[in-house]
Amino acid sequence: MDYEYDVVIIGGGVVGCATLFILSQDGYKCLLVEKNPEILSEASSGNSGMLHTGFDAPINSKELHCIKLCQDEIFPLLDKWKVPDKRTGAIMVAWNEQQIRSRTYFYMRFFSQRRKLADIQKSSEDKGVVGDMYQLSASQVYEREPNLNQGVQGGIWIPNETVLDPWLFPVCMVQHSLHRNSKVKTDCKVTGITPEYNRTTVHTQHGAITCRVVVNCAGLYGDQIDNLVNCQTFSIKPRKGQYLVYGQNTSGLINSSILPVPTDKTKGIIVFKSVYNNVIVGPTAEDIPSRQVPPEADGIIRSKLYSATGSTVPCLSSYSNIGEYTGLRPATQYKDYQITTFPERNWISVGGIRSTGLSGCLGIGKYVRDEIREKLSLEPTFGPSSTIETLDWSFSQNHTVKFADSTEYKFVHPITTFGHQTHSSRL
Ligand SMILES: Cc1cc2nc3c(=O)[nH]c(=O)nc-3n(C[C@H](O)[C@H](O)[C@H](O)COP(=O)(O)OP(=O)(O)OC[C@H]3O[C@@H](n4cnc5c(N)ncnc54)[C@H](O)[C@@H]3O)c2cc1C
Structure with missing residues:
Protein backbone atom coordinates (compact mmCIF):
# COMPACT_ATOMS: atom_id res chain seq x y z
CA MET A 1 0.00 0.00 0.00
CA ASP A 2 1.50 3.35 -0.89
CA TYR A 3 -1.08 5.48 0.84
CA GLU A 4 -1.64 6.48 4.49
CA TYR A 5 -5.41 6.00 4.73
CA ASP A 6 -7.94 3.81 2.97
CA VAL A 7 -10.41 6.70 2.96
CA VAL A 8 -10.24 10.45 3.56
CA ILE A 9 -13.59 12.04 4.36
CA ILE A 10 -13.82 15.77 3.66
CA GLY A 11 -16.22 17.50 6.07
CA GLY A 12 -17.18 16.90 9.68
CA GLY A 13 -20.92 17.49 9.45
CA VAL A 14 -23.40 14.81 10.45
CA VAL A 15 -22.97 13.13 7.05
CA GLY A 16 -19.16 12.96 7.31
CA CYS A 17 -19.34 11.79 10.95
CA ALA A 18 -21.78 8.97 10.11
CA THR A 19 -19.70 7.93 7.10
CA LEU A 20 -16.62 7.83 9.32
CA PHE A 21 -18.48 5.66 11.84
CA ILE A 22 -19.80 3.13 9.30
CA LEU A 23 -16.49 2.81 7.44
CA SER A 24 -14.51 2.49 10.69
CA GLN A 25 -16.81 -0.30 11.88
CA ASP A 26 -16.11 -2.07 8.60
CA GLY A 27 -12.36 -1.89 9.23
CA TYR A 28 -11.43 0.93 6.86
CA LYS A 29 -8.59 3.12 8.08
CA CYS A 30 -10.11 6.60 7.80
CA LEU A 31 -9.21 10.22 8.30
CA LEU A 32 -11.88 12.92 8.56
CA VAL A 33 -10.68 16.45 7.76
CA GLU A 34 -12.69 19.48 8.82
CA LYS A 35 -11.82 23.09 7.98
CA ASN A 36 -13.34 24.63 11.12
CA PRO A 37 -11.99 24.37 14.68
CA GLU A 38 -15.08 22.34 15.69
CA ILE A 39 -16.84 19.51 13.87
CA LEU A 40 -20.61 19.90 13.23
CA SER A 41 -20.40 23.67 13.05
CA GLU A 42 -22.06 24.39 9.67
CA ALA A 43 -25.36 23.00 8.27
CA SER A 44 -25.42 20.38 11.01
CA SER A 45 -25.49 23.04 13.72
CA GLY A 46 -28.77 24.54 12.54
CA ASN A 47 -31.20 21.65 12.24
CA SER A 48 -34.36 20.87 14.20
CA GLY A 49 -33.01 17.74 15.85
CA MET A 50 -35.84 15.58 14.51
CA LEU A 51 -35.57 12.04 13.20
CA HIS A 52 -38.03 12.04 10.34
CA THR A 53 -39.58 8.77 9.23
CA GLY A 54 -39.34 9.66 5.53
CA PHE A 55 -43.10 9.79 4.99
CA ASP A 56 -42.71 12.81 2.73
CA ALA A 57 -39.50 11.77 0.94
CA PRO A 58 -40.00 11.03 -2.77
CA ILE A 59 -40.74 7.39 -3.56
CA ASN A 60 -37.74 5.46 -4.98
CA SER A 61 -35.41 8.26 -3.91
CA LYS A 62 -31.96 7.81 -2.36
CA GLU A 63 -33.25 9.99 0.46
CA LEU A 64 -36.03 7.54 1.34
CA HIS A 65 -33.69 4.55 0.98
CA CYS A 66 -31.14 6.11 3.37
CA ILE A 67 -33.74 7.23 5.93
CA LYS A 68 -35.21 3.72 6.07
CA LEU A 69 -31.74 2.18 6.52
CA CYS A 70 -31.00 4.71 9.27
CA GLN A 71 -34.26 4.00 11.11
CA ASP A 72 -33.22 0.34 11.35
CA GLU A 73 -29.89 1.19 12.97
CA ILE A 74 -30.09 4.38 14.96
CA PHE A 75 -32.18 3.51 18.02
CA PRO A 76 -29.85 0.79 19.42
CA LEU A 77 -26.97 3.28 19.08
CA LEU A 78 -28.87 6.02 20.92
CA ASP A 79 -29.60 3.53 23.72
CA LYS A 80 -26.05 2.21 23.87
CA TRP A 81 -24.50 5.69 24.03
CA LYS A 82 -27.25 7.14 26.23
CA VAL A 83 -27.89 9.96 23.77
CA PRO A 84 -31.08 11.75 24.88
CA ASP A 85 -34.01 11.01 22.56
CA LYS A 86 -37.81 11.02 22.83
CA ARG A 87 -40.37 9.48 20.53
CA THR A 88 -42.84 12.36 20.76
CA GLY A 89 -44.74 11.55 17.57
CA ASN A 160 -42.53 7.41 15.10
CA GLU A 161 -41.28 10.97 14.72
CA THR A 162 -38.52 11.35 17.30
CA VAL A 163 -36.43 14.19 18.72
CA LEU A 164 -32.86 13.73 19.90
CA ASP A 165 -29.73 15.66 20.80
CA PRO A 166 -28.64 16.35 17.20
CA TRP A 167 -25.09 17.25 18.18
CA LEU A 168 -24.24 14.62 20.77
CA PHE A 169 -25.21 11.72 18.51
CA PRO A 170 -22.73 12.56 15.70
CA VAL A 171 -20.10 13.45 18.33
CA CYS A 172 -20.54 9.92 19.73
CA MET A 173 -20.15 8.44 16.23
CA VAL A 174 -16.83 10.28 15.88
CA GLN A 175 -15.66 9.33 19.35
CA HIS A 176 -16.47 5.66 18.67
CA SER A 177 -14.54 5.82 15.39
CA LEU A 178 -11.44 7.07 17.21
CA HIS A 179 -11.38 3.71 19.02
CA ARG A 180 -11.46 1.96 15.64
CA ASN A 181 -8.17 3.23 14.17
CA SER A 182 -9.68 6.35 12.60
CA LYS A 183 -8.51 9.93 13.03
CA VAL A 184 -9.99 13.41 12.85
CA LYS A 185 -8.14 16.62 11.96
CA THR A 186 -9.91 19.91 12.58
CA ASP A 187 -8.72 23.34 11.40
CA CYS A 188 -7.62 21.47 8.30
CA LYS A 189 -9.04 22.96 5.11
CA VAL A 190 -8.77 20.94 1.91
CA THR A 191 -7.29 23.12 -0.81
CA GLY A 192 -6.54 20.74 -3.67
CA ILE A 193 -6.75 17.14 -4.87
CA THR A 194 -4.42 15.11 -7.08
CA PRO A 195 -6.03 11.84 -8.20
CA GLU A 196 -3.59 9.24 -9.52
CA TYR A 197 -3.99 5.60 -10.45
CA ASN A 198 -5.30 3.82 -7.31
CA ARG A 199 -4.19 6.63 -5.02
CA THR A 200 -5.16 10.22 -4.31
CA THR A 201 -3.28 13.07 -2.66
CA VAL A 202 -5.42 15.44 -0.62
CA HIS A 203 -3.74 18.83 -0.18
CA THR A 204 -4.64 20.69 2.99
CA GLN A 205 -3.46 23.85 4.68
CA HIS A 206 -1.37 21.56 6.91
CA GLY A 207 0.23 19.47 4.18
CA ALA A 208 -0.57 16.54 1.93
CA ILE A 209 -2.35 13.31 2.88
CA THR A 210 -2.48 10.20 0.70
CA CYS A 211 -5.38 7.78 0.49
CA ARG A 212 -7.07 5.32 -1.83
CA VAL A 213 -10.57 6.89 -1.84
CA VAL A 214 -11.93 10.34 -1.04
CA VAL A 215 -15.50 10.89 0.13
CA ASN A 216 -16.67 14.47 -0.31
CA CYS A 217 -19.09 15.36 2.53
CA ALA A 218 -18.40 19.11 2.39
CA GLY A 219 -22.04 20.18 2.73
CA LEU A 220 -22.45 23.82 1.69
CA TYR A 221 -19.15 23.61 -0.23
CA GLY A 222 -19.74 20.20 -1.81
CA ASP A 223 -19.92 21.52 -5.38
CA GLN A 224 -16.69 23.51 -5.01
CA ILE A 225 -14.86 20.46 -3.63
CA ASP A 226 -16.19 18.27 -6.48
CA ASN A 227 -14.89 20.90 -8.86
CA LEU A 228 -11.32 20.28 -7.62
CA VAL A 229 -11.47 16.94 -9.49
CA ASN A 230 -13.79 18.08 -12.31
CA CYS A 231 -16.65 15.95 -10.98
CA GLN A 232 -19.22 18.65 -10.30
CA THR A 233 -22.76 17.39 -10.96
CA PHE A 234 -24.81 19.82 -8.82
CA SER A 235 -24.72 23.41 -7.57
CA ILE A 236 -25.33 24.37 -3.97
CA LYS A 237 -28.28 26.73 -3.49
CA PRO A 238 -28.18 27.60 0.22
CA ARG A 239 -31.57 27.66 1.94
CA LYS A 240 -31.77 29.40 5.28
CA GLY A 241 -33.98 28.34 8.15
CA GLN A 242 -34.75 30.42 11.23
CA TYR A 243 -36.19 29.46 14.63
CA LEU A 244 -37.60 30.91 17.85
CA VAL A 245 -36.69 29.08 21.06
CA TYR A 246 -38.87 29.14 24.20
CA GLY A 247 -37.99 28.21 27.77
CA GLN A 248 -38.56 24.77 29.24
CA ASN A 249 -41.52 26.13 31.22
CA THR A 250 -43.52 26.04 27.95
CA SER A 251 -43.04 22.33 27.42
CA GLY A 252 -46.50 21.46 28.76
CA LEU A 253 -48.19 23.46 25.99
CA ILE A 254 -47.72 20.76 23.35
CA ASN A 255 -47.36 17.00 23.53
CA SER A 256 -46.03 16.17 20.08
CA SER A 257 -44.51 17.97 17.08
CA ILE A 258 -47.11 20.02 15.21
CA LEU A 259 -46.43 19.89 11.48
CA PRO A 260 -48.20 21.81 8.74
CA VAL A 261 -49.11 20.07 5.48
CA PRO A 262 -45.77 20.21 3.59
CA THR A 263 -45.18 21.89 0.25
CA ASP A 264 -42.76 20.76 -2.47
CA LYS A 265 -40.16 23.18 -1.16
CA THR A 266 -40.35 22.74 2.60
CA LYS A 267 -41.83 20.80 5.46
CA GLY A 268 -43.10 24.17 6.71
CA ILE A 269 -42.90 25.83 10.12
CA ILE A 270 -43.11 23.23 12.87
CA VAL A 271 -43.95 23.81 16.54
CA PHE A 272 -42.07 21.14 18.45
CA LYS A 273 -40.38 20.32 21.71
CA SER A 274 -36.66 19.67 21.72
CA VAL A 275 -35.39 16.64 23.56
CA TYR A 276 -34.52 19.08 26.39
CA ASN A 277 -38.12 20.39 26.52
CA ASN A 278 -37.60 23.77 24.89
CA VAL A 279 -40.53 24.57 22.61
CA ILE A 280 -39.11 25.63 19.24
CA VAL A 281 -40.91 27.26 16.31
CA GLY A 282 -39.34 26.88 12.84
CA PRO A 283 -37.64 26.42 10.51
CA THR A 284 -38.47 28.86 7.75
CA ALA A 285 -37.06 28.37 4.23
CA GLU A 286 -35.42 31.25 2.36
CA ASP A 287 -33.04 30.87 -0.57
CA ILE A 288 -30.04 33.11 0.04
CA PRO A 289 -26.89 33.82 -1.99
CA SER A 290 -24.33 33.33 0.81
CA ARG A 291 -22.88 30.03 2.01
CA GLN A 292 -21.92 31.49 5.39
CA VAL A 293 -24.27 30.26 8.08
CA PRO A 294 -25.89 33.54 9.21
CA PRO A 295 -25.72 33.80 12.99
CA GLU A 296 -28.17 36.70 12.98
CA ALA A 297 -31.89 36.22 12.64
CA ASP A 298 -33.83 38.33 10.15
CA GLY A 299 -36.48 40.70 11.59
CA ILE A 300 -39.09 40.11 8.88
CA ILE A 301 -38.74 36.36 9.23
CA ARG A 302 -38.95 36.73 13.01
CA SER A 303 -42.37 38.38 12.59
CA LYS A 304 -43.45 35.46 10.40
CA LEU A 305 -42.38 33.07 13.16
CA TYR A 306 -44.27 35.00 15.85
CA SER A 307 -47.31 34.92 13.62
CA ALA A 308 -46.95 31.14 13.09
CA THR A 309 -46.63 30.75 16.87
CA GLY A 310 -49.85 32.66 17.53
CA SER A 311 -51.80 30.94 14.80
CA THR A 312 -50.72 27.43 15.86
CA VAL A 313 -50.53 27.49 19.68
CA PRO A 314 -51.96 30.89 20.73
CA CYS A 315 -51.08 30.58 24.43
CA LEU A 316 -47.38 30.25 23.50
CA SER A 317 -47.57 33.93 22.51
CA SER A 318 -47.93 34.89 26.16
CA TYR A 319 -44.34 33.76 26.69
CA SER A 320 -41.32 35.59 25.33
CA ASN A 321 -38.80 33.51 23.46
CA ILE A 322 -35.46 33.02 25.22
CA GLY A 323 -33.50 33.00 21.98
CA GLU A 324 -33.39 32.20 18.31
CA TYR A 325 -31.09 30.47 15.86
CA THR A 326 -30.57 29.94 12.17
CA GLY A 327 -29.34 27.15 9.93
CA LEU A 328 -28.38 26.82 6.28
CA ARG A 329 -29.44 23.79 4.22
CA PRO A 330 -27.08 22.57 1.48
CA ALA A 331 -29.91 22.43 -1.07
CA THR A 332 -29.22 21.96 -4.79
CA GLN A 333 -31.24 22.22 -7.99
CA TYR A 334 -32.39 18.64 -7.28
CA LYS A 335 -34.79 17.38 -4.62
CA ASP A 336 -33.01 14.09 -3.94
CA TYR A 337 -29.65 13.38 -2.31
CA GLN A 338 -26.80 13.60 -4.84
CA ILE A 339 -24.51 10.63 -4.18
CA THR A 340 -22.27 9.74 -7.12
CA THR A 341 -19.17 7.55 -7.44
CA PHE A 342 -16.40 8.38 -9.91
CA PRO A 343 -14.19 5.23 -9.94
CA GLU A 344 -11.58 6.73 -12.28
CA ARG A 345 -11.07 9.59 -9.78
CA ASN A 346 -11.19 7.42 -6.58
CA TRP A 347 -13.98 9.78 -5.59
CA ILE A 348 -17.44 9.63 -4.03
CA SER A 349 -19.47 12.80 -3.88
CA VAL A 350 -22.15 12.99 -1.18
CA GLY A 351 -24.03 16.26 -1.67
CA GLY A 352 -27.37 17.97 -1.49
CA ILE A 353 -28.29 16.41 1.86
CA ARG A 354 -30.51 19.37 2.57
CA SER A 355 -33.31 18.59 5.04
CA THR A 356 -32.93 15.07 6.40
CA GLY A 357 -29.21 14.53 6.92
CA LEU A 358 -29.65 13.59 10.56
CA SER A 359 -32.49 11.19 9.76
CA GLY A 360 -30.62 9.51 6.91
CA CYS A 361 -27.00 9.73 8.09
CA LEU A 362 -26.36 6.05 8.88
CA GLY A 363 -28.07 5.02 5.64
CA ILE A 364 -25.84 7.44 3.73
CA GLY A 365 -22.77 5.93 5.42
CA LYS A 366 -23.90 2.43 4.42
CA TYR A 367 -24.62 3.54 0.87
CA VAL A 368 -21.09 4.96 0.64
CA ARG A 369 -19.59 1.79 2.12
CA ASP A 370 -21.36 -0.33 -0.51
CA GLU A 371 -20.08 1.95 -3.28
CA ILE A 372 -16.52 1.62 -1.93
CA ARG A 373 -16.79 -2.17 -1.92
CA GLU A 374 -18.60 -2.63 -5.20
CA LYS A 375 -17.47 0.18 -7.48
CA LEU A 376 -14.03 0.95 -6.05
CA SER A 377 -13.19 -2.64 -4.98
CA LEU A 378 -11.39 -1.43 -1.88
CA GLU A 379 -10.88 -3.96 0.92
CA PRO A 380 -10.51 -2.58 4.47
CA THR A 381 -7.07 -2.57 6.11
CA PHE A 382 -8.47 -3.95 9.38
CA GLY A 383 -11.08 -6.58 10.18
CA PRO A 384 -14.71 -5.51 10.62
CA SER A 385 -16.31 -5.15 14.04
CA SER A 386 -19.96 -5.69 14.85
CA THR A 387 -19.46 -4.63 18.47
CA ILE A 388 -20.66 -1.22 19.57
CA GLU A 389 -18.75 -0.01 22.63
CA THR A 390 -20.44 1.94 25.38
CA LEU A 391 -19.22 5.53 25.64
CA ASP A 392 -18.75 7.09 29.01
CA TRP A 393 -19.46 10.83 28.76
CA SER A 394 -20.66 13.74 30.87
CA PHE A 395 -21.74 17.30 30.17
CA SER A 396 -19.61 19.98 31.83
CA GLN A 397 -20.57 23.40 33.20
CA ASN A 398 -18.67 25.16 30.44
CA HIS A 399 -20.84 23.69 27.66
CA THR A 400 -18.73 20.77 26.59
CA VAL A 401 -19.11 17.02 26.63
CA LYS A 402 -16.17 15.12 28.06
CA PHE A 403 -15.45 11.44 27.35
CA ALA A 404 -13.64 9.00 29.64
CA ASP A 405 -10.41 9.34 27.63
CA SER A 406 -10.54 13.15 28.30
CA THR A 407 -11.50 14.04 24.73
CA GLU A 408 -13.71 17.10 24.96
CA TYR A 409 -16.08 18.66 22.41
CA LYS A 410 -17.56 22.15 22.67
CA PHE A 411 -21.35 22.52 22.16
CA VAL A 412 -22.05 24.04 18.75
CA HIS A 413 -25.72 23.17 18.37
CA PRO A 414 -28.27 25.62 19.85
CA ILE A 415 -30.59 22.74 20.85
CA THR A 416 -27.87 21.38 23.12
CA THR A 417 -26.86 24.83 24.35
CA PHE A 418 -30.39 26.09 25.09
CA GLY A 419 -31.19 22.72 26.63
CA HIS A 420 -28.50 23.34 29.25
CA GLN A 421 -29.62 26.84 30.18
CA THR A 422 -32.23 27.42 32.84
CA HIS A 423 -34.05 30.43 31.42
CA SER A 424 -37.75 30.80 31.88
CA SER A 425 -39.80 32.66 29.33
CA ARG A 426 -42.96 33.98 30.98
CA LEU A 427 -43.84 37.48 29.75
C1 LIG B 1 -32.87 24.71 9.12
C2 LIG B 1 -32.55 23.25 9.03
C3 LIG B 1 -33.38 22.29 9.62
C4 LIG B 1 -33.09 20.94 9.50
N1 LIG B 1 -33.81 20.01 10.22
C5 LIG B 1 -33.48 18.70 10.14
C6 LIG B 1 -34.13 17.74 10.93
O1 LIG B 1 -34.94 18.04 11.79
N2 LIG B 1 -33.84 16.44 10.74
C7 LIG B 1 -32.91 16.04 9.83
O2 LIG B 1 -32.71 14.85 9.66
N3 LIG B 1 -32.21 16.94 9.12
C8 LIG B 1 -32.47 18.26 9.26
N4 LIG B 1 -31.75 19.19 8.56
C9 LIG B 1 -30.77 18.73 7.60
C10 LIG B 1 -29.44 18.40 8.18
O3 LIG B 1 -29.03 19.25 9.20
C11 LIG B 1 -28.48 18.48 6.98
O4 LIG B 1 -28.93 17.53 6.04
C12 LIG B 1 -27.10 18.16 7.38
O5 LIG B 1 -26.68 19.02 8.39
C13 LIG B 1 -26.14 18.29 6.22
O6 LIG B 1 -24.95 17.78 6.74
P1 LIG B 1 -23.61 17.75 5.93
O7 LIG B 1 -22.69 16.94 6.74
O8 LIG B 1 -23.90 17.36 4.53
O9 LIG B 1 -23.16 19.29 5.86
P2 LIG B 1 -22.42 20.19 6.97
O10 LIG B 1 -22.98 19.99 8.29
O11 LIG B 1 -22.38 21.57 6.43
O12 LIG B 1 -20.95 19.59 7.00
C14 LIG B 1 -20.02 19.83 5.98
C15 LIG B 1 -18.69 20.11 6.63
O13 LIG B 1 -17.70 20.19 5.61
C16 LIG B 1 -16.75 21.13 6.02
N5 LIG B 1 -15.98 21.59 4.86
C17 LIG B 1 -16.44 22.31 3.81
N6 LIG B 1 -15.43 22.59 2.97
C18 LIG B 1 -14.31 22.02 3.49
C19 LIG B 1 -12.95 21.98 3.09
N7 LIG B 1 -12.50 22.61 1.99
N8 LIG B 1 -12.07 21.30 3.86
C20 LIG B 1 -12.48 20.68 5.01
N9 LIG B 1 -13.75 20.72 5.44
C21 LIG B 1 -14.66 21.37 4.69
C22 LIG B 1 -17.60 22.23 6.63
O14 LIG B 1 -16.84 23.07 7.46
C23 LIG B 1 -18.66 21.43 7.36
O15 LIG B 1 -18.34 21.22 8.72
C24 LIG B 1 -31.99 20.54 8.71
C25 LIG B 1 -31.13 21.49 8.15
C26 LIG B 1 -31.38 22.84 8.36
C27 LIG B 1 -30.38 23.84 7.88
Missing part, protein backbone atom coordinates in the same frame (compact mmCIF):
# COMPACT_ATOMS: atom_id res chain seq x y z
CA ALA A 90 -46.06 14.28 15.31
CA ILE A 91 -49.43 15.48 14.12
CA MET A 92 -49.69 16.91 10.64
CA VAL A 93 -52.51 19.40 11.00
CA ALA A 94 -54.83 20.61 8.23
CA TRP A 95 -56.15 24.12 9.04
CA ASN A 96 -59.20 25.87 7.63
CA GLU A 97 -58.86 28.79 5.21
CA GLN A 98 -59.64 32.04 7.04
CA GLN A 99 -60.19 34.13 3.94
CA ILE A 100 -62.26 31.88 1.73
CA ARG A 101 -64.86 33.85 -0.07
CA SER A 102 -67.21 31.44 -1.80
CA ARG A 103 -68.89 28.46 -0.21
CA THR A 104 -68.17 26.23 -3.21
CA TYR A 105 -64.54 27.23 -3.09
CA PHE A 106 -64.54 26.54 0.64
CA TYR A 107 -65.78 22.97 0.10
CA MET A 108 -63.31 22.43 -2.73
CA ARG A 109 -60.49 23.57 -0.47
CA PHE A 110 -61.83 21.56 2.46
CA PHE A 111 -62.02 18.30 0.54
CA SER A 112 -58.79 18.90 -1.31
CA GLN A 113 -56.99 19.29 2.03
CA ARG A 114 -58.59 16.11 3.31
CA ARG A 115 -57.56 14.40 0.08
CA LYS A 116 -54.05 15.71 0.50
CA LEU A 117 -53.83 14.16 3.98
CA ALA A 118 -55.20 10.87 2.64
CA ASP A 119 -52.68 11.01 -0.21
CA ILE A 120 -49.83 11.58 2.23
CA GLN A 121 -50.95 8.64 4.35
CA LYS A 122 -51.42 6.36 1.33
CA SER A 123 -48.10 7.30 -0.21
CA SER A 124 -46.26 6.68 3.06
CA GLU A 125 -47.82 3.18 3.16
CA ASP A 126 -46.70 2.62 -0.45
CA LYS A 127 -43.19 3.67 0.57
CA GLY A 128 -43.15 1.18 3.44
CA VAL A 129 -42.39 3.89 5.97
CA VAL A 130 -42.30 2.44 9.47
CA GLY A 131 -45.05 3.21 11.97
CA ASP A 132 -48.79 3.23 11.70
CA MET A 133 -49.78 6.66 10.50
CA TYR A 134 -53.51 7.26 10.68
CA GLN A 135 -55.92 10.09 10.14
CA LEU A 136 -57.47 12.04 13.02
CA SER A 137 -60.70 13.99 13.07
CA ALA A 138 -60.56 17.55 14.36
CA SER A 139 -61.81 16.48 17.79
CA GLN A 140 -59.19 13.72 17.96
CA VAL A 141 -56.51 16.31 17.15
CA TYR A 142 -57.76 18.54 20.00
CA GLU A 143 -57.82 15.57 22.39
CA ARG A 144 -54.12 15.13 21.78
CA GLU A 145 -53.28 18.82 21.54
CA PRO A 146 -55.82 20.92 23.48
CA ASN A 147 -53.79 24.13 23.09
CA LEU A 148 -53.98 24.22 19.30
CA ASN A 149 -55.71 27.21 17.74
CA GLN A 150 -59.30 26.98 16.57
CA GLY A 151 -59.99 25.91 13.02
CA VAL A 152 -58.34 22.50 12.83
CA GLN A 153 -59.95 20.46 10.04
CA GLY A 154 -58.24 17.15 10.80
CA GLY A 155 -54.80 15.64 10.93
CA ILE A 156 -52.51 12.66 10.55
CA TRP A 157 -50.84 11.03 13.54
CA ILE A 158 -47.24 10.07 12.80
CA PRO A 159 -46.21 8.01 15.82
